[in-house]
Amino acid sequence: MLKLGGYINILIAIGHVVxxxxxxxxxxxxxxADKMAYLxxxxxxxxxxxxxLVVVAFLIFGLYGLSADDKFRKLPFLKPAIFTIxxxxxxxxxxxxxPIIAGQSKYPTLDTCYSLIAVFVGLLYLxxxxxxxxxx
Numbered sequence: 456m457l458k459l460g461g462y463i464n465i466l467i468a469i470g471h472v473v474x475x476x477x478x479x480x481x482x483x484x485x486x487x488a489d490k491m492a493y494l495x496x497x498x499x500x501x502x503x504x505x506x507x508l509v510v511v512a513f514l515i516f517g518l519y520g521l522s523a524d525d526k527f528r529k530l531p532f533l534k535p536a537i538f539t540i541x542x543x544x545x546x547x548x549x550x551x552x553x554p555i556i557a558g559q560s561k562y563p564t565l566d567t568c569y570s571l572i573a574v575f576v577g578l579l580y581l582x583x584x585x586x587x588x589x590x591x
Contacts, residue, residue, distance in 0.1 A: 456583030457537065460576050461520025461527075468513035471506055478502065486562040516540050520580065523587060537584040544577030 474481040482488040482502065494501035519536045521527035530536065551570030554560040 456579045457520045457587065458524040458526055459520075460540075460579035460583060461517045461522075461524065463576055463579070464513045464517030464520060468510045468517060471510045471513065475503060475506055478506070486565055520583075523584065534584070534588060537580055537587075541577050541580035541584060544573045544580060546577075548573030548575075548577055 482491045491502040494505065518527055519530055519533065519540060522530040523533055523537050548570045551566055551573060555563050555566050555570070560566045
């Protein structure tokens with residue numbers, strides 16, 4: 456479970472890097488064009504820097520998942536990091552449903568998909584972490 460969660464995060468990170476080749480189209484497709492346009496007004500590089508920051512976060516999450524599954528060297532604070540990552544994903548997933556339920560989502564189908572993916576990855580980390588440290 457942790458290995459799958461780790462690889463999913465790395466794939467998401469790679470997807471974000473590739474998306475920079477068509478940033479404006481991807482921002483529009485994913486529903487963040489308005490927010491990125493606002494950041495671009497502040498400074499033209501901010502949307503790209505934010506995307507790189509997101510890439511780094513997903514990459515770190517992925518490496519922690521692989522580390523917990525012994526597919527990568529042991530990283531510091533492994534156990535609390537795995538459960539923190541699980542919590543971040545689960546909170547993101549559950550909170551993502553609030554605007555959908557309230558009827559305030561501009562992209563309900565897309566937002567539902569993102570929320571379901573976040574809950575799924577969060578459960579991979581949570582259940583994987585519980586299984587790993589319950590047996591040791």
